[in-house]
Amino acid sequence: MPTVTWGVIQGKKEKLVNRVKICDHLKALGVITDELETIELPSTIEVISERLEFLQKLGLTIDDVNEYPLMLGCSVRKNLIPVLAYLEKIGISRSKLGEFVKNYPQVLHASVVVELAPVVKFLRGLDVEKQDLGYVLMKYPELLGFKLEGTMSTSVAYLVSIGVSPRDIGPMVTQYPYLLGMRVGTMIKPLVDYLISIGLPKKIVARMLEKRAYVIGYSLEETVKPNVECLISFGVRREMLPLVIAQYPQILGLPVKAKMSTQQYFFSLKLKVDPEGFARVVEKMPQIVSLKQNVIMKPVEFLLGRAFRVEDVARMVVRCPQILCSRVELMKNAYYFYKTEMGRPMKELVEYPEYFTYGLESRIKPRYQKLQGKGIRSSLNWFLNCSDQRFEERLEGNFIDADSDGPVFEMGGKLDMPGGGGGEVVSDEDDDDDEVLYRRTLTL
Secondary structure, three states, X not given: OOOHHHHHHHHHHHHHHHHHHHHHHHHHHOOOOHHXXXXXXXXXXXXXXXXXXXXXXXXXXXXXXXXXXXXXXXXXXXXXXXHHHHXXXXXXXXXXXXXXXXXXXXXXXXXXXXXXXXXXXXXXXXXXXXXXXXXXHXXXXXXXXXXXXXXXXXXXXXHHHOOOOHHHHHHHHHHOHHHHHOOHHHHHHHHHHHHHHOOOOHHHHHHHHHHOHHHHXXXXXXXXXXXXXXXXXXOOOHHHHHHHHHHOHHHHOOOHHHHHHHHHHHXXXXXXXXXXXXXHHHHHOHHHHHOOHHHHXXXXXXXXXXXXXXXXXHHHHHHOHHHHHOOHHHHHXXXXXXXXXXXXXXXXXXXXHHHHHOOHHXXXXXHHHHHHHHOOOOOHHHHHOOOHHHHHHHXXXXXXXXXXXXXXXXXXXXXXXXXXXXXXXXXXXXXXXHHXXXXXXXXX
């Protein structure tokens, strides 16, 4: 009679023979089997063939399998089908399942109940919309492998602690899900601390990150600091850096040196704006570093064609670079009204080029007609650069108050907001004014 020991030995030998046969079969198909030695394989060639065919039907190639051969250790019925069915259920379309597995094959080993579902529940708890889950996970599939009590929770907690609204965390994650995988101590906090150190109020940083979450991904040492130093080297004043960054956060991650060099040369050659004037332009409208030169030239050519001297156009651009983004058709209408109806000298447009940034029908024409009805003559700045309420107050008043400037930052985190009868300092505790400032600085 055969002994128990004999049976065990015979089973091991048979299993070893089957493994050799399976590996030879896979090698014949082009699969690299080195990593498969450490995992349990099925007992027959038919089962391993079924797994490989299933993966190929998803859209994976032999090369994709070779990138992560351990996926062949996953059972079709116990692993592949339940995981893929769940991914499809949470919003990843069937046509993209192959791409998802290719980007993150480790998901095939995961337990739907123990590992995947809790992460999805966590994302929903952050206010990531149900219809956005598929988009978020396609963008950053590794999220499904994170532990809830780890980096994801600490990064969210830190962002809320600096003033990011909890209700904005969901949209931030949807826009830039990678923030959930970034360590607070080595990546997020050093960037935030640096931005505050160069003069940005903490609440402005929070508002900025809410709207432009991808800024968190900029490398502090390799990109952000060199770009800030580059801006200074081109003549941007240190005290203006906060306003520049608040208006155009993307400037922290652009190839600033190359863009600034190109635009500075262009402004000098075509617009006769010297380097100091170009620095003032960047301070007022940092988006200029990314504006295409053919776009810039359209309003410039319009002004030159209306007998403005090159030097005057340069002065106008330095004072109000926003005119470079104005549509020529609207500039034509505003200019025609200025010449035919208002009959004012060209010199006033040179001194106040902001005129071209206002709507003719919505602001210029109705306000000018009211001035005419009252018999009041004032500067362009006085009747255009104010709210409708302030304009009505000026019309009814027995005085003409001084022209007002826009808001400016002060180093140290305060915001100086000039008012009608003098400036007032808005403290860090004033949420509404911070929000208004962010909208103003982010809008061209």
